[in-house]
Amino acid sequence: MTREFTGWHMLALMVGGFGIIIAVNLTLAYNAVATFPGLETRNSYVVSQKFEADRAAQNALRWDMTSTLEGGVLTVAIADKDGNPVQPKVVDAILGRATHTGQDEVPQFTWNGTALTAQVAANEGYWNLRLALEAPDGTPFRRRIQLTAK
Structure with a gap:
């Protein structure tokens, strides 16, 4: 049927x-x-008004930065134009995933004589380090660094 x-x-x-x-x-x-992590800034227009001046001051420092994330140790090494290590003041730092804030942590950096280091609980994979530093002369330095933990 x-x-x-x-x-x-x-x-x-x-x-x-x-x-x-x-x-x-x-x-x-x-x-x-x-799961959206949120806004980068509340008012992008206000931030844009001084962006070029901030970028020019940051570029004038001529810092060379290298970062690694291996074995739970985050290392950020900064050298000046002559290759000498620079010890900036850490204003703000957040290590987290690009897609969510659930694993965000604030690294507690210490200076080892040549670089900033911090113990972090980072599993293997891709991470973002958002750094706000201050040069010895008071110049603000901001950078978002993409890292791969091994």
Whole structure:
């Protein structure tokens, strides 16, 4: 015995199919918004007004920066234009994933004579280090460094 395929069957297939698509899209949209780490700045216009001056002052320092994240040790080495190590004041530092803030931590840097080092709880993978430093002459220095933990 064969059943006849009616308009109601087609309607049920269409509503069910599109219902699944809409449910998946809503779930993905909710998760994207719920895990968004947040804004970089509250008012981008105000920040943009002094961006070029800040960048020129930062570039005038002519610092060469290298960073590593291995075995739970975060190392940030900064050298001046002559290759001498620089010990800046750490104003702010956040180490975290690019996609969510759940694993963010504030590294407690110490100076070892040539670089800033900190013990961190970073698993293997990709990390972002957001640094705000101050040069010995008071010049602010900001950098976002992408790291791969090994």
